Amino acid sequence: xxxxxxxxxxxxxxxxxxxxxxxxxxxxxxxxxxxxxxxxxxxxxxxxxxxxxxxxxxxxxxxxxxxxxxxxxxxxxxxxxxxxxxxxxxxxxxxxxxxxxxxxxxxxxxxxxxxxxxxxxxxxxxxxxxxxxxxx
Numbered sequence: 001x002x003x004x005x006x007x008x009x010x011x012x013x014x015x016x017x018x019x020x021x022x023x024x025x026x027x028x029x030x031x032x033x034x035x036x037x038x039x040x041x042x043x044x045x046x047x048x049x050x051x052x053x054x055x056x057x058x059x060x061x062x063x064x065x066x067x068x069x070x071x072x073x074x075x076x077x078x079x080x081x082x083x084x085x086x087x088x089x090x091x092x093x094x095x096x097x098x099x100x101x102x103x104x105x106x107x108x109x110x111x112x113x114x115x116x117x118x119x120x121x122x123x124x125x126x127x128x129x130x131x132x133x134x135x136x
Contacts, residue, residue, distance in 0.1 A: 026055035026118040026126045028097075033114060033132055041112070041134045044105035051128075054094045055120040062086045062097060065115045066132070068108065080107035080134065109134050 029052040034040045041047040053059060064086075068079035082101055097116075112134055117127040 024056060024122070025124045026053065026057075026059065026120050028053055028116060028118055028126055028128045031116070031128055031130075033130060039130065039132045041101075041103045041132050043103055043107065043109065043134065043136050045103055046100040047103050047132070049097065049099045049101065049114075049116075051097045051116070052094065053097050053118050055118065055124075056093065057120040057122040057124060058091050058093060059088045059095060060119045060121045061088060063115075063117045063119075064099065064101075066101070066112050068110065069113045070111075077106055077108040080104060080112065103134060107134065109136060 031049075031051040033047075033049060035048055049064065053062065062085070064082070064084045066080065066082040068081070080103065084099070084101075086097075088095070110133070112132050113129065114132050115127065115129050117125055119125045
């Protein structure tokens, strides 16, 4: 009888662990924004983004958007907007997202919003949002 209880306990624990790790939704892990995760982008330079992306149901696409949430009315330089959609046609469950995005030298400095979303081939989506500072 004790062996049955122990066996059932082990099965329950294994089931809980496997169900937690395979939620069905993509994951964005170890997101790094800017050099050494400084969350700083410099005018006229490239901005580094890196993350580990995992999707049990295979990765379909990664969307990256950067935009100014609160443009000042008296701003003389235009706000910077960046959009990139990376489509995956290979059957990949994990990728290292590694992008270097050129920041124009003539855009407004200040706080920008960054939005990264991963969609798997089943339509499940995970999003991460943060802010970065664009400086001279």
